[in-house]
Amino acid sequence: MADQGDEDLDIIQKGLTFSDNQTPYIHKIGAPPKPDLLKEFKTTLKETFFPDDPLRSFKDQPKSRKIILSLQAIFPILEWGRSYNIKKFRGDLIAGLTIASLCIPQDIGYSSLAHLKPQYGLYSSFVPPLVYAFMGSSRDIAIGPVAVVSLLLGTLVEREFDPNTQPDEYLRLIFTATFFAGITQATLGVLRLGFLIDFLSHAAVVGFMSGAAITIALQQLKGFLGISSKHFTKETDVISVMKSIFKSAHHGWNWQTIVIGASFLVFLLVAKYIGKKNKKLFWVPAIAPLISVILSTFFVYITHANNDGVAIVGKIDKRINPPSLNKIYFSGEHLLKGFRIGIEAGMIALTEAVAIGRTFASMKDYQVDGNKEMVALGTMNVVGSMTSCYIATGSFSRSAVNYMAGCQTMVSNIVMSMVVLLTVKFLTPLFEYTPNAILSSIIISAVIALIDIDAAILIWKIDKFDFIACIGAFLGVVFKSVEAGLLVAVAISFAKILLQVTRPRTALLGKIPMTSVYRNIEQYPEASKISGVVIVRVDSAVYFSNSNYIKERILRWLSEEDENLKATYQPKIQFLIVELSPVSDIDTSGIHAFEELYRSLKKRDVQLVLANPCQQVLDKLYASGFPDLIGENKIFLTVADAIHTCSPKLNNNV
Incomplete structure (x- = not known):
């Protein structure tokens, strides 16, 4: 039993997938708690203008101490000058x-x-x-x-x-x-x-x-x-x-x-x-x-x-x-x-x-x-x-x-x-x-x-x-x-x-052999594509300045893969998975672009799936009702979870 436990632990540490007769645990992302707008605004303001929290040292201090700390903040010499000595002066x-x-x-x-x-x-x-x-x-x-x-x-x-x-x-x-x-x-x-x-x-x-x-x-x-x-x-x-x-x-x-x-x-x-x-x-x-x-x-x-x-x-x-x-x-x-x-x-x-x-x-x-x-x-x-x-x-x-x-x-x-x-x-x-x-x-x-x-x-x-x-x-x-x-x-x-904001990078992902990890196929040529699935990663926040480009670039990835599959007589694409882990934020234009992407995919009989959105993106998606549009069960923690859940018939390939 100890050997089996060590083996299981080794599999987890190496990121290996489960064998065919095992059922992996699928992580689904549900609706996030309702955000506190005032708290979110304060956090954003603090990180933008006060990342060092200059008032932290003033908390719970007597008035006389606050005066001294204020003077030291303006004149740092009053702080380090107390420990000054002849050795430093030399x-x-x-x-x-x-x-x-x-x-x-x-x-x-x-x-x-x-x-x-x-x-x-x-x-x-x-x-x-x-x-x-x-x-x-x-x-x-x-x-x-x-x-x-x-x-x-x-x-x-x-x-x-x-x-x-x-x-x-x-x-x-x-x-x-x-x-x-x-x-x-x-x-x-x-x-x-x-x-x-x-x-x-x-x-x-x-x-x-x-x-x-x-x-x-x-x-x-x-x-x-x-x-x-x-x-x-x-x-x-x-x-x-x-x-x-x-x-x-x-x-x-x-x-x-x-x-x-x-x-x-x-x-x-x-x-x-x-x-x-x-x-x-x-x-x-x-x-x-x-x-x-x-x-x-x-x-x-x-x-x-x-x-x-x-x-x-x-x-x-x-x-x-x-x-x-x-x-x-x-x-x-x-x-x-x-x-x-x-x-x-x-x-x-x-x-x-x-x-x-x-x-x-x-x-x-x-x-x-x-x-x-x-x-x-x-x-x-x-x-x-x-x-x-x-x-x-x-x-x-x-x-x-x-x-x-x-x-x-x-x-x-x-x-x-x-x-x-x-x-x-x-x-x-x-x-x-x-x-x-x-x-x-x-x-x-x-x-x-x-x-x-x-x-x-x-x-x-x-x-x-x-x-x-x-x-x-x-x-x-x-x-x-x-x-x-x-x-x-x-x-x-x-x-x-x-240029970087309006033309962000996107990447086509494939599965690294013997793992459940999906990476850029250009960076890792050994990564293999999944039959019937296109996985695209967006490497930028999605704003009004780049949302249309991102939508068009994803559709171009899809069209290119469609042509390649037709040329080799392979099954048509059924799912488009968008990996959102690098997407730190999204605005109204970005959500609108994803809605247009969903409608375009629907005409092609391709299902849209999202993987690993951050909390801020997820909050805005749910606020806009986007999960109801694509189906709430189409948002997953990882790409591997998305593939296992959305396309059971592909399990033998993963």
Whole structure:
């Protein structure tokens, strides 16, 4: 008996069918209990906007505790700060000093991408990181200006005002765009709409970032070759830039500038290679930009190379962030311009920051609250717009250095901010003779990391449509503009969603030999069809957008099988079984399409059977009276149950 029991258990575990003289237990699905509409609505609302249940910790807490928890929810530093110690501070201090050495030369260079004076880049690495340190939930992200957002912001604002002839209006629109970028980011977080940024697919982001990196690098050829602004195009596409470079070859290039830029670019790339090969030497590429600035500045100062046409940074304002609230457009015709630009640049900044935060959080196995991140990023940009900063976000290069330098908390950002503050207050005169060529070299070496060829190859291997999105965004940026590339990326991402929603997959199922399992016959060629039965699986929710397509596709499966059976003189099809396990939801149009499918099948003398609908689908089917139409005994738990019950004469085949 023990052996027989073990054998029966083994049969069940392997999913084998019963022998012919055994009667399998058939699971039928009856009418579900009447749904509680209010409870269902609350559940749907909670899963959409509050999946993390932020109020869970507030239940059954005294009023004083609720106040503390509320403050900790807004300012996470109040929670983790209680366990802060000297050991953590040691790691944060080293990390903060390391990323400060990287951010100072980068900030001066990135400000030029936004067509701003160098001090504005430094300002943006002082106030925003301080605000984020108190409100952010990531431990590793390093805040400051980034190349892509700087270029995008500068490109969009330059179309409205010329930074050379209208510097005041240009600066005011920069601050206005920064303000509305922050408002947009914070609003998405407060309304818990963070899922909206997921509509920009990873493939589109890879293509956009790679295209932006090439565009940024091409823009830096102006400083790298010593070409004056009047001989260099204001367009960002590769064709315009290359034409501008070749036209200026006879009179615009400066050989001293080229020597400086090329020499230190090689130095920076070698330093980056060393850091990549040996993770313990991460500090080499981190301090290489600052060393390059120091050496090149000293060289220009002692040789007076600036008198021979080597362009230099010039005087940098020593003031700490001056207030700029009065410079923001809160009314007038430029308000809408700032609002539009702020939304575009703010969404890109938000996408980059959230992606970086999630990446490093997964590496350290902790959770980043996306909505809190948006509120923190938005708040820091709103405050930044009032303190002479432009849009700041998470920087991948600095965050990577921060992570490898052993940061423990957001105190590393506070340390970096203090170093930037001291630099602005006391050390800016030292950068007066810094050649623009070295800043171009630093930016070129930094943006190279944004060109992710391996990711593009992987996208090609996984999903060809994703690759089209990647290439489309890339080509849009490179051959048109950063804004065009962004629009292409968004358009292709939405096109993919629409295509997947309106044209979902369906599959013809067959029985895996020696089991009661039914799978896609294309995936499992050994799966056999059941005589007189067509089994179709629908791999999507059934909505108004795809219901007609699904009905027509099922009928086409049926027609194709009919033709195949007639050609081989096999019995005609008697049953159509629709496997509904992947169907997560159905709407009125979907039910109407199934009713039309039933009527079409009835004319062909084919019976419609449903298998394994989920509760939500089943509730709606019964609410519409659909089971009464097809017969309540035509809905089953599994395909195997449906076949055994609906077609007894086929039992010998199963």
